Every structure is written in structure tokens, then in C-alpha cells.
Amino acid sequence: MIVDVAFALPLAADNLLAARETMAFTLGFHIVLACIGVALPALMLIAEYRGRKYDDADALNLARRWSKAAAVLFAVGAVTGTVLSFEMGLLWPKFMEQWGDVFGTGFAIEGIFFFTEAIFIAIYIYGWNRLEGWKHFWTGVPIVIAGIGGAFSVVAVNSWMNQPEGFTLAADGSVTNVAPIDALLNNATAYEFPHMLLAAYMVTGFGLASIYAVGWLKGRRDRRHRLGFIIPFAVAAIATPVQLYVGDVAARGVADHQPAKFAGFECVQETGPNQTEWIGGICTDDGVEYGIGIPGLNSILVGFSTDTVVTGLNDIAPDERPPANTMLHLAFDGMVGIGSALLLLAGWFGWSMWRRREPPASVWFWRGAAVAGVGSVLAMWMGWIVTEVGRQPWIVQGLMRTEDAVTDAEGLWFVFGGAVLLYTALGVIAYKAVRVLSARDDELAGIPYGPPGPEPEIESVEAER
């Protein structure tokens, strides 16, 4: 007993913020790996398909080296994902206690997909030598399906937090008539799931392609590097216009069902028609300052007419308004802005491939492609900021406040600090590991590396051997 009190004394301060920051940081880290887990298998399979169908040694080489990197990244993704299932309970025990049986079925289904993924990933990655030909290819197909299914079931739970359905709230506040399938197939799932799935393909596609774009800028322009760029970039480029359409639908869905969130990120202060669409700027109580305003466009985007009435923050009770409107507004604009820039890049690529069967020759295209990976990750993070911060103060929209869900446990800021240190180290080492694996592949394959650029990371690790 004494030991409990002694440990407890200095640590109980502001659990809500610490818990939110911990969740945001660990989820933000994991989601990148989750994207890779969902989409990289498809890219490997495309390369392997090409390799086997056309007897293309370069394509097979790519599939194989990507799967080696995947072994490391999937492992880190698996453990950071496990941590998240702990965190659900450790940080938000009351949320789980009250609502776990309403939304939990999504996670139960996800369990099947996660199992399938873990099993076939292992067979695919470690089966290269002994499973010959198309047999090996087919062991990769369940991974792709499981990635899509897993994304669906997890995102459905988040959608449920935004638009809780599938139960009846009795007069005494208890939850009855639970309908697990209705909870999963809530209104928000319809756009949140495709939005996230496409984001996964964009993050992975642009991310992988940007590595080869950097190589191109450094002078590595042999056939393998070219193919290593084209396969992932083409996949991401195809996903991009669809993503912008889905995002547009999603924004209208949010305006309909979560007007507070929409008013928050669009900085709509007064309910009314003919709302200005603000690009950039700072959100104040009087509206956006220093931004570029397009009169009436916000109303048009929400309801295809300047007459469309958009709910403003003045119609939301003060204690139910989302916080940090400037951050929300800039996060939303940043996401849309990056998405639009990626669309231009994708269009440029598409045009060039159609006309010349070659990626664009302009160095500006390759510079754009080189930052497209980081850009798509930033856009995804900003999207999650809009979704999650925009829902505050609720953890379950309109039904449970985040402050009522958080744990009473002490020392959460230490947990946050520890998580930052641990994950930073993990990220750095994982990055080095992937570099080392890739360098080793080149040695083994005896592939000429083009004009060698300075690569201190690899050399320092090699020196340790």
C-alpha cells in the first residue's frame, strides 16, 4: 500500500492530454507501417507477376528485395499494432468497458485477417527459394485480400466512433439492442474505409517510388531502377484521382453528420448560406484571417449550390466545439493541397507514359516524385488529425466525452516520453536495417550501382561488421 502512494504522488497531472498525445504518436507511427503492410504485398505481387509472366529478371529481383524489406517493416508493424490493442484498454478503459461489445466485432473480424496476413506473409517472404514459380506467387494473394479486409474492419471501428450506430440508448443511459453488423456498416464506413485504403496505396506507392526517384536523381537509371519506380508510382498515380473523389464525398458526409467537425476545419463561424471557402489562413472567432477566400464555394462544395446552408460553430454548444481550429483548418487544407499536387504529378506521369511509354524526363518531375512519399505520409497524418481532433471533445460522437473515457492511471507523461524515445529508436534502426538489406542485395546481385553517391549510413553500419 505504501509503495502505491509513494509512486502516485508526483505523477497525477493532466491525464487527458497525455493519453491523447500518446495515442496520437503511437498511432501515427503505426499507421505508416500499416499502410505498408496493406499495400506493399500488392506491389510485390505486381512485380512478381511481371517477372514470371514475361521472364523479367529485373522485376523478380525487385519483388524479392521488396519482400526482404517487408520482413523487417511488417515485424515492426506487428508489434506496434499489438501495442495499440494494449493502449485501447490502458488509455481508454471506460470507453472499452462501455462500448467494447458494440464496436468490438470489427476487431474480432480483423483478427482473422491479421492471422491470414501473418501466416501468408511468412510463407511468401521465406518461401522464395523452395516454392517454385507461380506457386509462390499465389501464396501472396491472400496477403493482399487480408490487407484490404483488415483495413476495412479497423477503419469501420473508427467510423463508428464518428457515427455511432447499431444500438439503442435506454432512458437510464444503458446500451441495448446491440446490432454488431449495423455498427460496422455505419454511414461513415462507406467513405472512411475507401479513403484509408487508397491512402495506404498512395503512401506505399509514392513512398517506394520516391526511393527510386532519389536514385534516378543520383544517376541510377538502369532498367531495374526504372521499373522499381514505375510499378509503385503507377499504382499510386491510379489511386490518386479516385482518392480526391472519395475525399470530396467524405467531406460532404462529415458536413452532414458531424457539422461541428466540418465547421471546425473549415472555420465556419456563423450558420448560413453562401459560405466562403477559405484556403490557408488563421482561424479566429471572426472567421479566417490571412487566408485566400473564394466566396460561396464552401456552400457549393457541401450542397452544389451557393444557397446551401452550412452549420457554423455558433450553433454548436461551446463545450462541444472542436479545439484548435487553426490547426484543424491547416491540416485539412494541407491534406487537400498535397493531394492536389500529387494529382498533378500523377497526371504528368500518366500523360508521359501514354505518349512516350516513358516517365517524364524533366528533372522537376523527378524532384516532385522524390518528395511525393513524404508528402503522402504528411497528407495522411493531417487527415487523421482532422478526423480525430475534429471529433473532440467526443471519443464517441455525441455520446461519450474523451475526458470521461481516459484512465485514472498515473505517470502517463512518462509513458508518452518513453514511447517517443522507443519509437524514434525503432524508426531509425528500421530505416538502417532496410538500407543495409538493400545494399547487401546489390552486393549479392553484383549490380553496378551507377555513379555512387555519398551514403554515410550504410558505410557506418558496414564498418561495424
Added chain:
Amino acid sequence: MSKPDVVAGILWLGATLYAVFGGADFGAGVLSLISERDGELGSRARARINRSLTPVWEANHVWLIFCLVVLWTAFPRAFGPLMETLYVPLTAAAIGIVLRGSAFAFGHAFSGRTKRRSEQVFGLASVITPFFMGCVVGAVAAGAVPADGAGEPFSSWLAPLPILVGILFVTSSTYLAAVLLRDDARRGGDPELFRYFTRRAIGGAAVAGALSVAGVFALRSDARFLFDGLTGPGLPLMIASLLMGTLVLVGLVKGVERGLRPLAAGALVAVIWGWGVAQHPYLLPENVTIDAAAGAPQTLTAVIIVFIFALLIVGPALIFLYRLSQMQVLED
């Protein structure tokens, strides 16, 4: 049998599979750490461990996710209090899981000193993680998790029984892993390594056996309810476990080559189910019953349906993976 009982059975089955497959996985990590001081034979042991674990470790640990998910979906009124009270050992276990999995993966990428470091972190985390999980289970057994979740954050598990269970988790995992790896070494055609793992298995069995005896006394004083259950309705299973454990030990000493793996796993399974029978109808002994913790009946039905699908889909896939792994088709 009521619907909550069926789902509790599913949860228990998941926990059993995690204890066997995840446990063997942890134990292999402990053996890898121990082998550090065994010179050339030790590095052969680590190479063997590495080969056996690489393709299957991720799948082995999905059972943990399975248990967590079933717990919070089907029994949210037990999951909440559990997490609220035992957050310290649970956080420690989560850190252990991160270190373990990533260090294992990094060990494959690097060579030289970084590889050795990764292996050491992997080994240490393989001790830490099951230890803290055992502490959690021991604290639950001792009735330290109240229904409102407002249990003691430290003294709930910093007590003789939870710590003993923690150590027991580590040692029995090590013992089980040694029995399994012994078989792998034999099939790999390395009789010296076979004898090496046999010695480790005997050592592990002796320590785990002695700790179990101590555990009986700890249960009797700190978890009387569970003790009565284990010596009452759970007794046949405890005796079965004792018999199987003894057979394994005799087999190990006599150098029996085949058939010890199912017996060793069986001994563990019998204890877990004896435990389950003993604490029935409680999920958190003497505080929260299975029925009281259960979520909506529709959700329980959904979990049962999902579980049937899991059996049909995951079951054959897992067997396929283990077969390929046994046939040495999967290699780094």
C-alpha cells in the same frame, strides 16, 4: 452451458494456444539468451532457434491479439477493470513485445556487433514479457482486480503469488521450447545439439516443477478460492498434467527421441484448463463473474460466428504454415 460460458471457452482456448505457441516462442528467446555463454555450441543453438522461429513467430503472437479482442468485445466489464488496475505490468509487457519483435527482425538485417546486440535484446525481452504477463495472471488469480477497476497499481502484482507466476511463465516456456527445439535439432541431424536442448529441457522441467510446488503453497495462502477449485473440480486435470509432465521428464532423462512434444504441450494445456475449471464461474476470481462481465448477447453470438470462421480459415492456414516450416521449405 450458457452463451457467455461458450465465449469464455473460446477465450480460454485462445489463451491456451497463446501459452503453447507464444510460450514456446518466448522460451526460445530465453534459451537464446542462455546460450550466450555456451560458446560454439551456443551459437549453433542460436542458429537453430533462429531458423525455427523466423517464419512462425508473428503468427504465434496473433493469439495474444485474439485474446485481447475477445476479452474486450465479449467481456468489456472485465477488460476495463483489468486494464485500469494492472496497467504497470501490462505496459511493461507491451514494451517487452515491441523490443522483442523488432530486435528479432533487426537481427536478420544486420551483421556483426549490431546483430549480437539485437539478439541480446531479443533474449532479454523474451524474459521480461512472459514474466510481466505472468504477474498479470497471478494478480488476477489472487483477486487483486476489483470490479470497479480501482485496484492497487503496484501492490496488486508486487506480491509473492504474481511474481511466482511470472517466474513460472518464464521457466515453463523455456522448458517447452527446449522440448520442441530438441526435436528440431534431431531432425536437423545434429545429435550434439539434440543433447544440448535435452539438458536444457531437463533443467527447465526441474525448475518449473519446483516452482509449481511452491506455487501450490502460494495459491493456498493468497488465492484460496482458486486453490480450492484446483484441488476440487480441477483436480483430474491437475493430475493429468502431473502425469504428462513426469512422463516427459522420464523421457528426457532416458533420451527418448520422439513423442515428447505433444506430452509437454499437453501438460501445459491441462494446467490451463484445470485453472479455468477452478475459477469458474469467475472471470476475475471472486470479483467479476463470466456472466457479469459479458457484453450484449448479440455480440456474443457474433464472436462465436467469427470464431467458427477463424477455425475454418485460420486453422488450415496455420497448419499449412507449420507444415511448411517443419519441412524446411521456409528459409531466410
